C-alpha cells in the first residue's frame with residue numbers, strides 16, 4: 001500500500017511522531033507549509049491556505065495526517081490540507097500527539113471530540129484515528145503538572161515505555177488495514 005505521511009507541527013512533537021511513522025513504514029513524508037504561519041489566526045480557526053505539496057496526493061493509497069490539537073480544534077493547517085486535497089485522498093489515518101489524556105478524550109478540549117470532527121469532514125475516507133497524549137512520556141509526579149505538559153516534546157530519549165508500545169501496536173494496526 002503506497003503511503004505518505006503529511007504533517008504539521010509547531011513545537012516538534014508531531015514532527016517527531018510523523019518522522020517515526022515514516023521511517024518505520026519506509027514511506028514518503030512531507031510537511032504542510034501554511035501560506036502564512038500565523039499561530040494566533042490558526043488558534044481562531046482562520047484558514048489562509050497552504051502551499052501546494054511537492055508530492056502528488058492522488059498517487060498514494062493512504063495518507064497518514066499528523067498534527068497537534070489546539071483549543072479542541074482540528075487545526076487550520078490540517079483542515080486546509082484536507083480541504084485542498086479531499087478529492088485526491090483515497091483513505092486517511094489521523095494521528096496526533098496532543099495534550100488531552102485518554103480519560104479526558106471526550107471532554108471539551110479532548111482528542112475524541114476532534115476525531116469526531118475529522119470523521120465528519122472526511123466521511124468514509126477516514127479509516128482510523130490514533131492519539132499519543134504527551135502525558136505518556138511524563139513521569140508519575142509530573143502527570144498533573146501543566147508546565148511539564150507544555151514544555152515536554154517527543155524525542156528519542158522519552159519515546160520509550162508505554163508510548164513506544166502503543167506506537168508499535170498502532171503500526172501493527174496499520175499493517176492489518178493493508
Ligand SMILES: Cc1cc2nc3c(=O)[nH]c(=O)nc-3n(C[C@H](O)[C@H](O)[C@H](O)COP(=O)(O)O)c2cc1C
Pocket residue numbers: 008009010011012013014015043067068069070071072073097098099100101109110111134149150153
Ligand atoms: C495554545 C494551545 C492549545 C492547546 N489545546 C489543546 C487542546 O484543546 N486539546 C489537546 O489535546 N491538546 C491541546 N494542546 C496541546 C498540544 O496539542 C500539544 O502540545 C502538541 O503536542 C503540540 O504539538 P507540536 O509539538 O507538534 O506543535 C494545546 C497546546 C497549545 C500550545
